[in-house]
Amino acid sequence: DGGITQSPKYLFRKEGQNVTLSCEQNLNHDAMYWYRQDPGQGLRLIYYSQIVNDFQKGDIAEGYSVSREKKESFPLTVTSAQKNPTAFYLCASSMAPVSSYNEQFFGPGTRLTVL
Amino acid sequence: EDKVVQSPLSLVVHEGDTVTLNCSYEVTNFRSLLWYKQEKKAPTFLFMLTSSGIEKKSGRLSSILDKKELFSILNITATQTGDSAIYLCAVGYNNDMRFGAGTRLTVKP
Numbered sequence: 352d353g354g355i356t357q358s359p360k361y362l363f364r365k366e367g368q369n370v371t372l373s374c375e376q377n378l379n380h381d382a383m384y385w386y387r388q389d390p391g392q393g394l395r396l397i398y399y400s401q402i403v404n405d406f407q408k409g410d411i412a413e414g415y416s417v418s419r420e421k422k423e424s425f426p427l428t429v430t431s432a433q434k435n436p437t438a439f440y441l442c443a444s445s446m447a448p449v450s451s452y453n454e455q456f457f458g459p460g461t462r463l464t465v466l
Numbered sequence: 467e468d469k470v471v472q473s474p475l476s477l478v479v480h481e482g483d484t485v486t487l488n489c490s491y492e493v494t495n496f497r498s499l500l501w502y503k504q505e506k507k508a509p510t511f512l513f514m515l516t517s518s519g520i521e522k523k524s525g526r527l528s529s530i531l532d533k534k535e536l537f538s539i540l541n542i543t544a545t546q547t548g549d550s551a552i553y554l555c556a557v558g559y560n561n562d563m564r565f566g567a568g569t570r571l572t573v574k575p
Contacts, residue, residue, distance in 0.1 A: 386565075393470070393554065393565035394509075441508065452498050452516070452558065457508035 354378070357442050357458035364429075364436070364465050372427045372461045374442035383425035384443040384455065387411060394441060400425055429463065437465045468493040470557045472566035480574050483545050487569045489555030490537040498558040499531055499538045504568070505551045512540070512553075545573045 355376040364370045374383065382401050386394040396409030400419040414433025419425055425444075429436045439462050443455040473488045489499065498516045502509035513522040515531035515538055522529050526545075531538045542549055552568040 391475070391567060393472075393567045394556075395565075396563075452514070454500060454511045454514060455563075456511075457502075459507040 355442060355444055355456055355458040357440075357461050359461060360459065362461055362463045364463065366465055367431045369428055369430050370463065372429065372440055372442075372463070374425045374427065374458055375423055376425075376444045376456075376458075377423060378444055378456060379422075380444035380446055380456070381422065382445045382453070383419070384445075385409075385415070385417065385425070385427045386441045386443065388439040388441060388460075397427065397440075436463055438463060468559065468562075468564055470555060470564050470566040472553075472555050472569050474569060475567060476570045476572075478572045478574065479545055481546055483573075484541065484543045485545060485571060487540040487542075487553050487555075487571070488537060489540070489557075489566055491555075491557045491564075492536065493557055493559035493564065495560050496533065496536075496557065497560070500556045500558065500563075501529055501538070501540050502554040502556065503551045504554055509554055542571075545571075547573050547575055549573050 358373045384399040385397040388394050395411050397415050398417040400406035403422050406417050406419050416428045441460045442458040445453040445455045470491045500514045501512040513529045518533040526543045529540045550573045552570050554568045555566040556563050
């Protein structure tokens with residue numbers, strides 16, 4: 352089945368630790384995105400990538416890093432520099448190029464809690 | 467500053483009621499407006515609107531865009547408990563997309 356997967360579903364981290372969230376898609380989409388969702392707020396864009404080996408900062412990139420070595424994969428690292436990392440993280444993909452006309456397909460999300 | 471505002475933020479209705487959710491926006495170079503439904507985790511796509519005045523319909527859900535007044539509405543008729551979800555509006559402009567905060571709809575039996 353075609354789709355987009357994220358792992359793990361739940362993640363707990365101690366303060367000061369880096370943690371990497373996985374996102375994989377087999378939809379053959381070129382564009383991939385990472386969003387953060389907090390209660391009462393809409394999805395906020397962290398990073399997006401239009402093509403392998405290229406990515407751009409979104410609205411709230413500070414404290415996060417990404418890589419795009421393969422078309423199918425777009426992992427997100429939450430670093431210790433992120434001051435308030437507890438949130439629900441959603442990964443999405445869409446047909447390329449990144450466009451306002453392409454619907455995005457979302458993964459099931461990862462809930463990160465910093466202890 | 468570009469923004470997308472949804473209202474109401476929260477809504478509680480009973481089965482069979484009709485609801486109207488609103489999404490207004492202020493962006494430069496508007497391109498599209500999308501509605502998503504988010505139940506437990508991943509948002510799922512409902513509609514994409516690019517032209518004013520043309521209603522998109524899917525079962526009991528329908529949506530329309532007004533590019534002059536800069537808003538869209540999502541209507542749900544004869545609501546069911548399965549319609550309970552967060553409904554997200556997203557506006558595409560230039561090569562960006564901005565999401566509203568969402569409307570949390572609760573449908574009681």
